[in-house]
Amino acid sequence: MTVRAVLFDFSGTLFRLEQDESWLEGLTDSGGRQWDLEAQAELMRRLTAPVGKVAELPEEYQRAWEERDLDPELHRKVYLEVLRSSGVTEQEQAEALYARLVDPDCWTPYPDTEPVVRGLHEAGIRTGVISNIAFDIRPAFDRIGVGGLFDAVLMSYLEGVIKPDPKLFLRACERLGVAPEETLMIGDSAEADGGATEVGCEFALVEPLPTSERPDALLRAVAEHGVRL
Structure with missing residues (x-):
């Protein structure tokens, strides 16, 4: 296979949401104890997990969860409920955490994101970029100087379709002017991003580790598919 195009996922692939310690200041559990590091990490995992059920949600939130990446209002509604059900019971604190989730300036790039792109x-x-997301991620790319280097950025809330629907991968290939068989998809979810294989793309899985623990996974992914940078 000759790679003529590379598609990337966003969350857990190019960038990761990594909280500043101040984000969770004042949060306490039901016993009045400050949240420990394990609880903080679990909360951030719930906010960024690409697929799967992250919390027990009332029936009225099921549709919002399933369609959260298609509609910003549904996204806000369901993630505020995820925060509430995860123990963030103060509305003001939940609103502040949600605001950081949808702020592209709060996302940290992986060390090799800029060099690879x-x-x-x-x-x-x-x-x-193909992202299941309900807010505009393009300012994050602009912040690290690569915004103008992408040939296409497809965000589910603007496209009206979410991964792993084959239509989204085919649409991306069409916009890049390449065949799926000439395209590599890199992402952190075999279920969502790996759907690219159904249309003929190659797929490389990376782990959504903390950015300090994953210095070169993107470089290795492209190299393993014959692209040396």
Whole structure:
């Protein structure tokens, strides 16, 4: 396979939501104790998990959960409920945490995000992003100087379709002007991002580890598919 294009997921692949210690200041559990590091990590996992059920939600929130990445209002509604059911019972605190979730300036890039995107661009390989998301992530790319290097950015809430629906991968390939068989999809979810294989793309799985623990997974992913940068 000759790779002519690379598609990336956003959360857990190019960027990761990593809280500042101040984000959870004042949060206490039902016994009045400050949240420990394990509880904080679990909360952040629930806010960023790409697939699966992250909390027990009332029936009225089921549709909102299933369609959260198609509608910003549903996204806000269901994640405030996820925070509430996870123990963030103060509305003001829940609102503040949600505001950080949807603020692209609060997301941290992986160390090799900028080098890989820039290297692919300079090598003449088309690049794009496919994200199941309900807010505009493009300012995050602009912040690290790669916003103008992507040939397409597809966000589910604007496209009206979510991964792993084959239509989204085919749409991305069409916008890049490449065949799926010439395209590599890189993501942290075999279920969502791995759906690209159904249309003929290659797929590389990366782990959504903390950015300090994953310095070169993107570089290795493209290298393993014959792209040396």
